[in-house]
Amino acid sequence: MSAQDTLDLLVIGAGACGLAAAVAAHDAGIQVAIVEKMDRPGGNSSLSTGSVPGAGSRYQRDAGIEDSPDRMVTDLMGVSRHHDADPLTRLMAEQSASLVEWLIDDLGARMGLITEYKHVGHSVPRLHAPRSRRGQDLVDDLLRCVNDRGIPLAVGNPTEGLVVEGGAVVGARVGGEVIACRKLLLATNGFAGNREMVARWCPEIAAADYFGALGSTGEAVAWGEQVGAALGNMGAYHGYAAVAYPQGSLLSWTTIEKGGILVSVDGTRFGNEDAGYSGFAPDVMAQGEFAYAVYDRRIHAIAEHEEEYAEMAAMGGVRWADTPQALAHAMELDPQGLAATVAAYNAAARGEAPDAFGRTHFNLAPLQPPLGVVRVKPGLFHTQGGLLVDADARVMRPDGTAVPNLFAGGGAAAGISGQSGAGGYASGNGLLTALGLGRIAGLRAAAEIQGRA
Structure with missing residues (x-):
């Protein structure tokens, strides 16, 4: 395939992570496309309350609420304790205020600060959510941004696997065809819809009914293992x-x-x-x-x-x-x-x-x-274990090196909710890492392609 046929960034998964990444990458000046295996976008993000914590946001200041990333780290670590992705907790806390401001101010998301309650894991009101408390509203706002920018989004197109050359990810097999790309983001959510994986890593909840999105069947974990990626917090779940x-x-x-x-x-x-x-x-x-x-x-x-x-x-x-x-x-x-x-x-x-x-x-x-x-x-509802990523959302190997060209976010990446069990989950953890890592991945992919990183 010729260089001009090679996509800059391929995003696999059209939940909040994938949509946010695509918008960020497009606005940074690179070509991006999204493929989604289900017939409609949204995934677990659509089923959530749409709540995203933002520590020190201007909306908190307007409401007279004092907050900071340090306080948020203390809160989150107090719930999760130490885990395989400790640095990610600090990163997400530091990014959280700019993230919600980007969503509301730049993307026009219909969200506001929730002051009626703090919710689990937070010592002050810092959750920002749609007024309806429906994640579908947030997904719809992100989809509007994708459509307004003309970003290709193909639903009903499951990815069969990654294309790897010399240890570097260079594309994906989608619908029997190969899509060549310079960078690839796994935004496929976790494995809560895969009974065998849940029984393997989260046995205490394996007998419970699953209420999350049907597409959350663990492909990112399987593909990550195939390219030698490190896994983390595999026993944690929401x-x-x-x-x-x-x-x-x-x-x-x-x-x-x-x-x-x-x-x-x-x-x-x-x-x-x-x-x-x-x-x-x-x-x-x-x-x-x-x-x-x-x-x-x-x-x-x-x-x-x-x-x-x-x-x-x-x-x-x-x-x-x-x-x-x-x-x-x-x-x-x-x-x-x-x-x-x-x-x-x-x-x-x-x-x-x-x-x-x-x-x-x-x-x-x-x-x-x-x-x-x-x-x-x-x-x-969803699992919190997945591929370990660094501060640029790049997928890491056990030896500390990055898998070339591969990014992960949201449920595909190791979360910040502890090493195992359900007790480490604080309100908004899922969407925070979905949107936060998605945005980071999109910006980092653009920087690498443009020679700025």
Whole structure:
């Protein structure tokens, strides 16, 4: 294939990572195209709440919130502890404010700072999200930017493998054809949709239902291993403790963070909900098929501002009653158990006794009648392990050298949520590394091609 037929940057995957990379690379002056194996772009990004943390953003300053990358690193490392990609945590924190400002100011993303809550892992409000709290809105804004720039995007085109010459990636096989490229970005998400890979690396969550995008089947890990890439944090994943059943939508964790609780079929609590929606997922799994979220009308009124919650509630997902006993009957729970649980929890929230599970964040609790209940089940949303990358999003080998021409981001790359389990995931970690590494990869690819790096 002639040099003029060689694409500057080929992006494999049209989620937030791939779309952001393509826009950044195009605006830096190089030719870029995107291929996506599914029939529509978006992937897990479309299913998320669209939340991206930004430490020290101008939107925080406008709201009078003091924050910094150092504080964000302290917060994130406090949740994840040390892991295989520690330097990436610092990099993402330092890039986070400019990232959200780029999204909103330069790309016109319909996002704003969330001040109603901080969410898991953050000591101050720093999440920036679409007003709807729907990741699809963010994806649509990125797609608009891709379309406005005339960047080719081919959906329904699965990649069969990478083309490697002399240890360097020089293209990919797509639809039976070879696309030659100078640089290639793996933006294919993780392996949560691949049961065999989940059982191999994340066995504790392998039995849970998978609620993420269907295309997340681990190709990036397989291709990376073939070119000698290093893997990291392979046991880490993002779980969700409360998927409303049978509606299948996320029960907003605002319901729990603002003072709600989770109970088992016998009406009793089984752990400290302060662990967060991901960290608490294994606890919910241990209870059997279902758990039950209990909260009150005041908390419901806050959660109703989120579209997905409002739709779930409109479908009859929340049952209401004036007493714990009546609420228990509505869901066939043990009435005495739930009554005793609510009484003990409310006493702890009032400071009259220590909480049995060590919870310290009660917010609007004690709970007040009428009480609501939602049947929920735990789920797996995406994996956090993948290819180790450096500060330029280049895929690394175990010896510390980079695989020539190969970049990775988002779920294809090792994340910042700890080495294993669900407890290291802080709100927004997934989109932060997707968008952050995507943008970095696009800019670095352009710099290398233009001889600036």
